[in-house]
């Protein structure tokens with residue numbers, strides 16, 4: 229049994245999708261960020277950095293805790309034997325695109341959001357720089373989806389699961405500019421486990 233600590237954010241939802249896809253048994257613990265529950269002592273004992281998602285696998289020793297959504301996806305893929313190839317070349321490609329997301333798209337989008345919407349005084353030059361980088365990253369992502377059905381190759385993988393929740397389904401400009409991304413998004417969105425994962429926690 230896996231304890232799953234989460235809230236309704238991108239990082240939480242990629243793990244929710246993975247748990248639903250694999251069918252691994254889990255117990256949901258909603259850590260409500262809006263109520264500050266991630267800073268309470270009980271949760272800080274699970275993740276001292278006070279952030280979701282986190283899992284605790286009760287089947288390993290006294291309970292193995294894993295944080296960081298990309299690391300959790302790899303852990304659950306290895307536990308279930310699903311969505312991460314074992315063959316070297318295919319595995320390298322899936323990990324390449326998983327980390328493209330974890331280390332390029334996610335931090336750049338977050339920093340751009342902060343500089344555009346939160347920073348006082350505003351930093352338009354820095355925001356423009358990051359917005360251009362996001363454009364370049366999505367161009368790169370769209371080009372890859374023009375070459376393969378899924379982002380890491382011919383098969384659906386943890387790279388698709390990682391990226392899907394970060395795409396805003398209402399961003400018509402994005403889907404207009406990137407037809408391969410639009411095709412891929414529609415395909416992944418049809419999966420029942422993805423639909424369930426995107427509503428967790430309700």
Ligand SMILES: N[C@@H](CCC(=O)N[C@@H](CS)C(=O)NCC(=O)O)C(=O)O
Nearest residue numbers: 237238239278279280281296297298
């Ligand atoms: N790199 C981490 C990021 C985790 C993260 O920033 N989680 C956010 C929610 S999406 C959070 O818990 N924020 C609360 C805070 O920073 O106080 C991951 O991929 O899991």
